[in-house]
Amino acid sequence: MSPASIVDIARIAQVSPSTVSRALQDHPRISPERRAEIQRIAEGLGYRPNQMARGLVTGRSRTLGVVVTDVTDPYVAEVLKGAEAAARDSGYGLLFAMSNRDPGQEVAAAETLLDRDVDGLIVISSRVPARYRDLVRGADRATGDRTPIVLVNNEPIGPRIFSVRMDNIGGARTAVGYLRQLGHERIAFIAGPEGGRSNRERLTGYLEGIAANGLGSAPELVVAGSGLLEDGPHALATLMALPDPPTAVLCYNDLAAIGLLSAAARTGIRVPGELSVMGFDDIPLAAYAVPPLTTLMQPTGALGRAAAESCLAALRGAPVPEVILEGRLVVRSSAGPLEHEGAKGSKDAKGEDREGMA
Amino acid sequence: MSPASIVDIARIAQVSPSTVSRALQDHPRISPERRAEIQRIAEGLGYRPNQMARGLVTGRSRTLGVVVTDVTDPYVAEVLKGAEAAARDSGYGLLFAMSNRDPGQEVAAAETLLDRDVDGLIVISSRVPARYRDLVRGADRATGDRTPIVLVNNEPIGPRIFSVRMDNIGGARTAVGYLRQLGHERIAFIAGPEGGRSNRERLTGYLEGIAANGLGSAPELVVAGSGLLEDGPHALATLMALPDPPTAVLCYNDLAAIGLLSAAARTGIRVPGELSVMGFDDIPLAAYAVPPLTTLMQPTGALGRAAAESCLAALRGAPVPEVILEGRLVVRSSAGPLEHEGAKGSKDAKGEDREGMA
DNA sequence: ACCGGTTGCGCAAACGTTTGTTCATTCCGC
DNA sequence: GCGGAATGAACAAACGTTTGCGCAACCGGT
Numbered sequence: 001m002s003p004a005s006i007v008d009i010a011r012i013a014q015v016s017p018s019t020v021s022r023a024l025q026d027h028p029r030i031s032p033e034r035r036a037e038i039q040r041i042a043e044g045l046g047y048r049p050n051q052m053a054r055g056l057v058t059g060r061s062r063t064l065g066v067v068v069t070d071v072t073d074p075y076v077a078e079v080l081k082g083a084e085a086a087a088r089d090s091g092y093g094l095l096f097a098m099s100n101r102d103p104g105q106e107v108a109a110a111e112t113l114l115d116r117d118v119d120g121l122i123v124i125s126s127r128v129p130a131r132y133r134d135l136v137r138g139a140d141r142a143t144g145d146r147t148p149i150v151l152v153n154n155e156p157i158g159p160r161i162f163s164v165r166m167d168n169i170g171g172a173r174t175a176v177g178y179l180r181q182l183g184h185e186r187i188a189f190i191a192g193p194e195g196g197r198s199n200r201e202r203l204t205g206y207l208e209g210i211a212a213n214g215l216g217s218a219p220e221l222v223v224a225g226s227g228l229l230e231d232g233p234h235a236l237a238t239l240m241a242l243p244d245p246p247t248a249v250l251c252y253n254d255l256a257a258i259g260l261l262s263a264a265a266r267t268g269i270r271v272p273g274e275l276s277v278m279g280f281d282d283i284p285l286a287a288y289a290v291p292p293l294t295t296l297m298q299p300t301g302a303l304g305r306a307a308a309e310s311c312l313a314a315l316r317g318a319p320v321p322e323v324i325l326e327g328r329l330v331v332r333s334s335a336g337p338l339e340h341e342g343a344k345g346s347k348d349a350k351g352e353d354r355e356g357m358a
Numbered sequence: 359m360s361p362a363s364i365v366d367i368a369r370i371a372q373v374s375p376s377t378v379s380r381a382l383q384d385h386p387r388i389s390p391e392r393r394a395e396i397q398r399i400a401e402g403l404g405y406r407p408n409q410m411a412r413g414l415v416t417g418r419s420r421t422l423g424v425v426v427t428d429v430t431d432p433y434v435a436e437v438l439k440g441a442e443a444a445a446r447d448s449g450y451g452l453l454f455a456m457s458n459r460d461p462g463q464e465v466a467a468a469e470t471l472l473d474r475d476v477d478g479l480i481v482i483s484s485r486v487p488a489r490y491r492d493l494v495r496g497a498d499r500a501t502g503d504r505t506p507i508v509l510v511n512n513e514p515i516g517p518r519i520f521s522v523r524m525d526n527i528g529g530a531r532t533a534v535g536y537l538r539q540l541g542h543e544r545i546a547f548i549a550g551p552e553g554g555r556s557n558r559e560r561l562t563g564y565l566e567g568i569a570a571n572g573l574g575s576a577p578e579l580v581v582a583g584s585g586l587l588e589d590g591p592h593a594l595a596t597l598m599a600l601p602d603p604p605t606a607v608l609c610y611n612d613l614a615a616i617g618l619l620s621a622a623a624r625t626g627i628r629v630p631g632e633l634s635v636m637g638f639d640d641i642p643l644a645a646y647a648v649p650p651l652t653t654l655m656q657p658t659g660a661l662g663r664a665a666a667e668s669c670l671a672a673l674r675g676a677p678v679p680e681v682i683l684e685g686r687l688v689v690r691s692s693a694g695p696l697e698h699e700g701a702k703g704s705k706d707a708k709g710e711d712r713e714g715m716a
Numbered sequence: 717a718c719c720g721g722t723t724g725c726g727c728a729a730a731c732g733t734t735t736g737t738t739c740a741t742t743c744c745g746c
Numbered sequence: 747g748c749g750g751a752a753t754g755a756a757c758a759a760a761c762g763t764t765t766g767c768g769c770a771a772c773c774g775g776t
Contacts, residue, residue: 005762016726021764029724048473052413053762056731061410063453063474071435071442072642081429084456093474095421095453098442115406116421116451229646262646284430288587288620290648363732374756379734387754411732414761 004045012045013038024049055117063093064311065113065121069101073227074283075253075300079124079152082304090312092119101193103128110135114147120311124152127195133158148314150307153198156322162314164306164323168198171296171327172205173212175250175278178294178329180213183338184248184276187215190235190260192227192252199227199252202280206250227252232259236267247276247338254279254286254295261289261334272336282330292332299325362403370403371396382407413475421451422669423471423479427459431585432641433611433658437482437510440662448670450477459551461486468493472505478669482510485553491516506672508665511556514680520672522664522681526556529654529685530563531570533608533636536652536687538571541696542606542634545573548593548618550585550610557585557610560638564608585610590617594625605634605696612637612644612653619647619692630694640688650690657683 006024010017015034023030023038030038055061064087068076080096087094095118099106106128113121114135123132132149149161156163179187189206192199203222210217223238225231235256239245251257257279264271271277271291279286282297306323314320364382368375373392381388381396388396413419422445426434438454445452453476457464464486471479472493481490490507507519514521537545547564550557561580568575581596583589593614597603609615615637622629629635629649637644640655664681671678 007762017763018727018765019725021762022725025764031724034724050414050762051474052410052419053731054764055410056408056414056733056762057764059731071429071439072432074430074432077429077435081456084429084454088455088470093453093455093470095451096442097446097451098439112446112451116409229642232646258643259646262648262650265648266650284587285616285643288590288617290620290623292620292624365732375733376735376757377755379732380755383734389754392754408732411761412734414732414763415734417761 003050004042004047005050006047009038009041009045009047012041060119060315061117062091063095063116063118064308065110065116065118066094066096066124067099067106067109067113067121067126068096068124069099069106069127071096071098073255074285075255075281075298076124078283078300079304079307082301082306083122083308084304085301086305086308087312090308092308092312099127101127107131107135118147119315120148120150122150122152122307122311123154124307125196125198126151126154127193129154129157129197132161148311148320150311150314152303152307153196155197160314162310162320162322164303164310164325166298166303166325166327168201168327169205169208171280171298172202172250173209174327174329175280175296176206176209177213178331179248179250179276179278179335180209180215182248182276182335184246185215185338186218186221186244186246186248188221188223188239188246188249190223190225190231190249190251190256192225192256194224194226196227202252221246225252225256227256229255229259229262231256232261232263233266236260236263236269240267240269245275247274248278248335249275250278250280252280254281254283254289254293257293257295257334258285258289261291261293265290271334273339276335276338278335286330287332289334291334294332294335295330297328297330299327361408362400362405363408364405367396367399367403367405370399418477418673419475420449421453421474421476422666423468423474423476424452424454424482425457425464425467425471425479425484426454426482427457427464427485429454429456431613432643433613433639433656434482436641436658437662437665440659440664441480441666442662443659444663444666445670448666450666450670457485459485461489465489465493476505477673478506478508480508480510480665480669481512482665483554483556484509484512485551487512487515487555490519506669506678508669508672510661510665511554513555518672520668520678520680522661522668522683524656524661524683524685526559526685527563527566529638529656530560530608531567532685532687533638533654534564534567535571536689537606537608537634537636537693538567538573540606540634540693542604543573543696544576544579544602544604544606546579546581546597546604546607548581548583548589548607548609548614550583550614552582552584554585560610579604583610583614585614587613587617587620589614590619590621591624594618594621594627598625598627603633605632606636606693607633608636608638610638612639612641612647612651615651615653615692616643616647619649619651623648629692631697634693634696636693644688645690647692649692652690652693653688655686655688657685 006020007017010020023035084094097109099109146160151163153165223235257277279293279295282295286293286295310320364378365375368378381393442452455467457467504518509521511523581593637651637653640653644651644653668678
């Protein structure tokens with residue numbers, strides 16, 4: 001009843017367990033006929049190697065750990081999806097844990113995964129990247145190397161810690177440039193999670209963009225947020241209460257932008273008529289927002305794939321390049337040309353998506 | 359350099375490895391002083407038990423497998439989140455794999471997980487539930503039982519296969535009842551993934567609701583879909599092209615409903631003025647749709663938690679109840695009273711959310 | 717026919733735990 | 747002070763693999 005083991009096969013084939021093991025791995029020093037016969041028997045028995053036994057001796061689990069902030073965030077889910085695909089392509093499984101956006105839970109999650117002998121660790125949007133420098137646990141028994149860690153959206157900060165991220169600064173600058181080009185001069189920024197690297201970078205890009213376009217920076221145009229739908233109402237209220245409200249706003253991510261759109265619709269603020277809105281990420285929902293969201297696409301799936309691939313490369317001992325992907329402006333209709341005082345009241349700019357425009 | 363093992367501790371404490379093992383598990387037959395000393399040493403060494411070695415002998419990996427259709431679906435992500443929380447509370451890890459909505463990939467995913475010695479399997483929205491009856495692999499070495507499988511959104515179809523689901527039929531009936539109460543008589547249904555159980559049930563509930571409210575069923579009011587954002591445009595076009603278009607539409611899920619809202623906005627169809635729209639699930643986004651989506655809430659997180667808990671209960675040998683959770687109507691503003699011929703053209707019903715109404 | 721090399725396979729150790737059994741000591745009641 | 751139970755700890759087997767090494771048989775060349 002219990003699953004067939006290598007010794008069952010050995011008994012049937014009248015050979016030793018080691019021969020079976022080697023035959024199944026296509027070891028060269030097993031004669032072709034034996035190999036074929038053994039593989040036939042294994043097949044017939046529905047043999048599946050016991051990964052724990054294998055892992056115990058090889059010191060590898062063929063499993064990667066992934067710690068995410070929250071699967072429920074579409075952006076995170078998309079990255080995870082990419083990582084899963086890449087891992088699976090290489091016969092690796094994914095063990096995953098959530099931090100619920102809490103630094104304490106994050107390190108706890110990482111430790112649980114490491115305890116479970118993952119061969120490598122992928123951390124998406126860590127809030128405490130520096131902590132990984134000291135996660136001593138889990139050295140590779142063969143090479144003595146510590147287990148590789150890939151930080152998505154963070155810099156590589158230590159030995160065997162790699163990085164896959166996007167050019168947030170450039171992206172945010174592009175976004176601001178686009179809004180400026182539409183005529184906007186008072187452009188606000190709704191920030192993301194405090195302490196997050198992506199947030200710092202996008203803010204930097206925003207400020208650089210403001211400066212590069214000859215617009216004076218105005219502190220009141222940067223409002224706090226957390227990268228969630230819930231940001232929308234409060235951020236909108238804050239901005240519109242300003243003596244001289246902005247005519248355009250760049251959001252930390254699409255989620256916040258969609259929240260903003262929703263709040264605008266409820267309070268009767270026309271988008272993009274009275275306020276142009278841009279997101280960041282281009283999650284699938286962005287195209288279906290009302291109005292469709294102009295945003296800065298991030299190659300999310302590719303990011304996930306790259307993370308898993310970097311991890312696997314490190315395991316193979318291959319060199320691991322630092323990956324930095326570029327975003328791309330996606331023009332839809334939530335951002336439009338600045339309406340001058342006289343020209344107010346025109347209806348929403350509709351128009352089909354004109355994506356592209358690298 | 360390599361991680362401390364139980365024999366390292368034994369050597370330091372001058373006792374045998376077995377004593378260390380027992381001391382760490384608080385075995386009663388170890389003297390309190392020894393136990394304390396050993397635990398102190400283990401602590402000092404930063405000892406972490408090797409789960410593979412442990413698993414090899416105990417036959418348990420303290421890991422649950424989860425196969426999902428697509429993490430990118432907010433509903434799925436929410437269930438996953440619940441399951442992760444419950445598993446983690448019990449010291450279990452989650453190994454996860456995606457099927458990309460493809461039956462073939464689904465069984466492949468399930469097999470990989472089983473190969474990795476998961477103690478139990480959770481399958482969210484399986485397209486091929488019957489296949490799990492014959493997944494012979496992975497019997498419990500101790501009890502001889504096959505590994506427990508929990509099907510989320512499917513019926514228990516075999517030994518050691520359990521079920522956690524919601525009352526889709528009742529939910530859909532409630533939704534139709536609500537629309538009828540608003541005065542609608544021609545109510546359409548946008549279906550979900552063909553072959554999915556939830557889809558069949560919701561359709562059944564819809565039809566029952568139609569009948570129960572004395573409305574004649576009209577086949578042309580049921581249009582095909584797949585439960586994705588992309589359904590919106592086509593479904594809307596199909597329905598509005600009807601000689602006698604519906605005044606209200608119930609969607610298979612919120613995603614499709616949001617897609618519909620988006621399409622309506624683009625084509626200038628007023629919601630709920632000309633068309634009332636209802637979703638199903640109440641994903642976080644529903645509240646931020648434009649207009650905010652009236653929907654039938656599904657206790658998503660609870661579903662995930664229940665799935666993990668059922669699985670763990672089965673592992674403990676405890677009885678596993680069949681869980682069927684009830685949904686709840688969430689009234690927002692995408693569905694409104696039927697406007698009579700004469701009364702057309704009024705602006706969108708705004709109003710705050712009036713949630714609740716169990 | 718002898719020898720070096722190759723080919724094909726088995727032996728046994730090792731991976732780090734858990735756990736049933738045995739063994740030595742202490743403690744109690746008598 | 748003796749028998750027997752209770753206590754505390756060690757021994758050793760087992761889990762299912764992988765892999766270094768040894769060993770026999772066979773090959774071809776001289």
